[in-house]
Every structure is written in structure tokens, then in C-alpha cells.
Amino acid sequence: GDDGPDAVGLLVYGQSGDPASPHHTDQLDDFAAKRLRPLRFTDEAIAADPDRSHRTVSG
Incomplete structure (x- = not known):
């Protein structure tokens, strides 16, 4: 659907x-x-994730 699939994993x-x-081993x-x-x-689900972090790596 528009909300994307329901999935779990690690x-x-x-x-x-x-x-x-x-x-x-976290x-x-x-x-x-x-x-x-x-x-x-979805972009919305990713943005709403309380554990979300963003890191830019260059080089």
C-alpha cells in the first residue's frame, strides 16, 4: 500500500x-x-523513527 510493507529484521x-x-555485535x-x-x-516512516540518525561520510 501507500504506507509501504510491514517488515521486521536485523x-x-x-x-x-x-x-x-x-x-x-550490537x-x-x-x-x-x-x-x-x-x-x-517510506520517507515519512524513516523521518518519524525515534532511533534515526544521519551521518555524512566523504572521502
Whole structure:
């Protein structure tokens, strides 16, 4: 529909592939507990996400 699909998920290992990063295994506990996170698809849903952050990377 216009609101986009309803979906949940996570990255089993974490948000970072760098073992030195605090985000390397930050989603592992959620995976073990079978806690999935909502996946946002529309601009409105993404903008309304309370956990949203924006980072610009250049170089």
C-alpha cells in the first residue's frame, strides 16, 4: 500500500564489520532473544523513527 510493507529484521552480527567497533555485535543479543526491529520504507516512516540518525561520510 501507500504506507509501504510491514517488515521486521536485523543484521545478525551487528551494524559494523569492524571488530573494534562497539557496533560490531550490537544486534547479536536481539537476534538471540528473537527481537526483531521494524524496517522503515517510506520517507515519512524513516523521518518519524525515534532511533534515526544521519551521518555524512566523504572521502
